[in-house]
Amino acid sequence: MRLSKMFLPTLKESPATAEVVSHKLMLRAGMIRKLAAGVYSLLPMGVRSLRKVEAIVRSEMNRAEAEEVSMPVVIPSELWKESGRWDLYGKELLRLKDRHGREFCLGPTHEEVITDMVRGELRSYKQLPVNLYQIQTKFRDEVRPRFGLMRGREFVMKDAYSFHATDECAEREYEVMRRAYMNIFERCGLEFCVVEADSGSIGGSFSHEFMVLADTGEDAVASCTKCDYAANTERAELRSVESFKTSDDKKIVEVSTPGVKTIDEVSEFLKADPKSFIKTLIYEADDNVVVVLLSGYSDVNELKLKRILDVDTLELASDATIEEVTGAPVGFAGPVGLKDKEVKIYADWSVRDIPSAITGANKKDTHIENVSPERDFKAEYVDLRIAVEGDLCPRCEGGRFEIRRGIEVGHIFKLGTKYSEAMGAVFLNENGKERPMIMCCYGIGIGRTAAAAIEQNHDEAGIMWPRPLAPFDCHIIPVNMKDEGCVGAAEALYNSLKEEGLDVLLDDRKDRAGVKFNDADLIGIPVRVTIGPKTLKEGSLELKLRKETDARLIPKDKAVEEVMAALNGL
RNA sequence: CGGGGCGUAGCGCAGCCUGGUAGCGCGCCUGCUUUGGGAGCAGGAUGUCGGAGGUUCGAAUCCUCUCGCCCCGACCA
Numbered sequence: 272m273r274l275s276k277m278f279l280p281t282l283k284e285s286p287a288t289a290e291v292v293s294h295k296l297m298l299r300a301g302m303i304r305k306l307a308a309g310v311y312s313l314l315p316m317g318v319r320s321l322r323k324v325e326a327i328v329r330s331e332m333n334r335a336e337a338e339e340v341s342m343p344v345v346i347p348s349e350l351w352k353e354s355g356r357w358d359l360y361g362k363e364l365l366r367l368k369d370r371h372g373r374e375f376c377l378g379p380t381h382e383e384v385i386t387d388m389v390r391g392e393l394r395s396y397k398q399l400p401v402n403l404y405q406i407q408t409k410f411r412d413e414v415r416p417r418f419g420l421m422r423g424r425e426f427v428m429k430d431a432y433s434f435h436a437t438d439e440c441a442e443r444e445y446e447v448m449r450r451a452y453m454n455i456f457e458r459c460g461l462e463f464c465v466v467e468a469d470s471g472s473i474g475g476s477f478s479h480e481f482m483v484l485a486d487t488g489e490d491a492v493a494s495c496t497k498c499d500y501a502a503n504t505e506r507a508e509l510r511s512v513e514s515f516k517t518s519d520d521k522k523i524v525e526v527s528t529p530g531v532k533t534i535d536e537v538s539e540f541l542k543a544d545p546k547s548f549i550k551t552l553i554y555e556a557d558d559n560v561v562v563v564l565l566s567g568y569s570d571v572n573e574l575k576l577k578r579i580l581d582v583d584t585l586e587l588a589s590d591a592t593i594e595e596v597t598g599a600p601v602g603f604a605g606p607v608g609l610k611d612k613e614v615k616i617y618a619d620w621s622v623r624d625i626p627s628a629i630t631g632a633n634k635k636d637t638h639i640e641n642v643s644p645e646r647d648f649k650a651e652y653v654d655l656r657i658a659v660e661g662d663l664c665p666r667c668e669g670g671r672f673e674i675r676r677g678i679e680v681g682h683i684f685k686l687g688t689k690y691s692e693a694m695g696a697v698f699l700n701e702n703g704k705e706r707p708m709i710m711c712c713y714g715i716g717i718g719r720t721a722a723a724a725i726e727q728n729h730d731e732a733g734i735m736w737p738r739p740l741a742p743f744d745c746h747i748i749p750v751n752m753k754d755e756g757c758v759g760a761a762e763a764l765y766n767s768l769k770e771e772g773l774d775v776l777l778d779d780r781k782d783r784a785g786v787k788f789n790d791a792d793l794i795g796i797p798v799r800v801t802i803g804p805k806t807l808k809e810g811s812l813e814l815k816l817r818k819e820t821d822a823r824l825i826p827k828d829k830a831v832e833e834v835m836a837a838l839n840g841l
Numbered sequence: 842c843g844g845g846g847c848g849u850a851g852c853g854c855a856g857c858c859u860g861g862u863a864g865c866g867c868g869c870c871u872g873c874u875u876u877g878g879g880a881g882c883a884g885g886a887u888g889u890c891g892g893a894g895g896u897u898c899g900a901a902u903c904c905u906c907u908c909g910c911c912c913c914g915a916c917c918a
Contacts, residue, residue: 280851282852282853282868283852283853283867283868283879284852284853284867285852285853286852286853287847287852287853287854287911288847288910288911288912289911290911290912305910307909307910308909308910308911361916361917363916363917363918379918380918409918411917411918413916413917414842414915414916414917415912415914415915415916415917417911417912428918430918470918478918586915679918682918684918712918714918748877750876750877751876751877752876753876754876781876782876782879783875783876783877783878783879783880784876784877784878785876785877785878785879785880786878786879786880787877787878787879788877788878788879789878789879790879792878801877803877804877805877806877813877
C-alpha cells in the first residue's frame, strides 16, 4: 500500500476523552474513530489489524475442526423467551421492534440461535459431536462502555458452540478448545494466563478465562506462587479455616460508641485493631434477608455469596430493612442476639480466626467486645471473601496468592444442558432414549485482543505491533522524494517485497523525513527500511526493528533477504 | 442508577466569574524556500459557541429545560 493513497489520519495529540494507552494509540494511529459511546468505525489500519487477529483465530479453529457458520445479528424475541433470558438478561440486551410490532433483540451472544439451528437437524448420537463457530459483530448495551475497543457496546467476537452426547465428550472438546485458545494467544504474541472463572449470567458448570496481563486490565487475577492454580479474584477459592481459635473466656461487655459506625471509625475510637472486628452486612437475596459476617479487613465476594445462596438477585439491604432486622440504626449491626429473628447467618471462614471480636450490639451507639464466635452465635461457615494478595492457596501447601491485573480476551464455558433443556435440543442415544445435548461455548473478543496487544506492546512514541498482528509487515521510508535514486530504490524494494507475499507499506508522501519517522513509530510496523541518499551512495539501506532503538545498514541488493530474515526472527 | 466534569474550527484548548460584533496552537489551502526525527516566511479558508426556550437594547457568557460525551462508583458474557 502506498501511504500517499491510504486513508490514514494520524493525530499528533490524543483526543481528550481517551484514557488508556490502547485507546489513545488506536485513535492517534488512525485505526478507529468514535461514532457514539462504545460504538466505533474501523479505518483501514484498524481493519487490517483486526483481520490479522481473525485470521489467526480462524486458522486455529479450523485446525481444531470447528466449522464456520454465520448467524443473524437481529434475533426474534421468541428464542430468548424460550431460554428464559428475555426476562433475565436485563438492559444490556438491546431490544427493538419491527414494523409489525414484533420484538427482536441485537444478539449479545448466540446460544439461543445456535441451539435453534441444530435442534431438529441433529437427532442421533451418531451425528454428535459438532462444533460451530462464527466471527461476527455483537451488541451489548453496556452500562458504561469505555476504553475504545476494549469495552465497546458493539464489538467483534468469535463465538463457538459445541454439542455432545456425553459429558466426557463435552469435556474432551473443552480441552481441545482450551489448547486451541492457548495456540491462538501464543500466535498473537501475547503474554497471557488461563484462569478459572465464574460463568456469570451465561450459566454453566465451569469456565476458564484467558487473561492478557496488563496494568490497565479491568479484572484481577489471583495466581499461586507455588502451584499452577490461578483464578479470577471473583472466583478464587480460599483455604478453609476449620477450627475456631480459642478465646480467653472474657465476658461480653457493651461499650458506648456514640455516632461511631464504620470499622475504621470504631477501631480508631476504641484503639483496637481492625482485624479484631467482625463486619456484619445485611443483604436482601431474592425475597429473603440474610446476614453476612466477615473479618473486619476483608470484603465480601458477592458472586460467591450468590452461588451459595443460589439466588438471582442480591443487594445490600435498605436502611429500613436493617433497622427492622437489627433493631438499631445502620452501623451497629452484629451477630449476637440475632438468632431470635429468623434470619440465616453466613460467616466467612476468616471469622473463625477471631477469638475475641468487636461487633455491633444491635443497639444505637453501642458495640460489644470479647465476642467469641463459637460461644456467642451460630452461623454457617463458608467461603465468602474476595481473595487478596498473600492469601493461602487452597490447592497446595505453602503457596500464596499473587494478584495481577488482566484483560479478559477469551472465555470458555462448559454449559451443560441449560439451553438444550430449555429449548428442546435433544437426541436419541444408543438405547433409543431421548437426552438433552451437552453444550459448551467458547468466545474471543477480536477487537479487545488487538487492544490488549497494544497495551502490552507500546512505548512513548507509539504502537509496537507483535509481528502476527501488525497491519503491515514492512514499512519503507524513502527519506527524500525528490531524489530519484532514493525513490527508485524504494519502489524497487516495495515491489520485490510484495512479490514475496508481504504486506508492505511505502511512505511515498512528499513530507519531510521527520514526519515519516514519527508516523512510522506511531503506527508501529515491526520492520522499517529507511532509504536515504547518503547510505544509498554506498549501496546500502537502513533496517530498523520497531522494538529496537538502533538501525543497521544492509546491502541494497540483499535487502529482500535481510527483511525476510528480520521478520522471521520476530 | 448515584456522584463529578465537559460540549467554542478537523484535533487540543482559551474566552464565561464581571454580557458589548469569536480567539490561540496544531492541522488544512496557495506561493516561495527547505528536505535524515513532527521546517521557515508570506498570504488564505474554516464556527448554527451541542440544541430549545427565557432574561436583556444586546447572550458563547446569566437563568430554565434538553441532548450528547467523559470520569469515579454501582452493575455487568
